[in-house]
Amino acid sequence: DTEVTQTPKHLVMGMTNKKSLKCEQHMGHRAMYWYKQKAKKPPELMFVYSYEKLSINESVPSRFSPECPNSSLLNLHLHALQPEDSALYLCASSQENGGGYEQYFGPGTRLTVT
């Protein structure tokens, strides 16, 4: 099973709301990732977790707060977002974080900030 699941599929939130995106994998992968994809653009890396510890933060604004409660789960907490944060948010996982390991992506959460 090479499935990464993400919930919700769609999310509409106001700029004062707090919401969370959830990602789950049961492949025993020890690296998990958050990407952001704007319309007609390629995905851009936001965060990397390796063995449940944050290893890379690509200068993401603090209104995005990642959390890795255990090796199977990855959350992205959202607070005080701006309309320009509207995008497809993708989660991925890989066996380890390194160049020889393929990443498996979830279907994404399409976020609209109003």
Place this chain on the structure above:
Amino acid sequence: DAKTTQPTSMDCAEGRAANLPCNHSTISGNEYVYWYRQIHSQGPQYIIHGLKNNETNEMASLIITEDRKSSTLILPHATLRDTAVYYCIARGAGAGNMLTFGGGTRLMVKP
């Protein structure tokens, strides 16, 4: 990680082989060549990767030139469901080397 260059778009007739080129002339010895594709509004899908040797799996074949400066992804019998954006990515082996997506090639498979 080395920069990759791909054509912006390509067409392919259904049932024919789709050959997608990628140039990575500055690739270093420890950088893998990865291919992913993204069908409209879905998450990217891993296709194949290689370091030096040609690789084949159930989805595609990856042909890497001997000097490693370019590669070709081959979908042997393209179907309409193969219509997608295909990304070629050069990625170093170390943990600090990320998957950096470029513009990709938009492949349109036509009946």
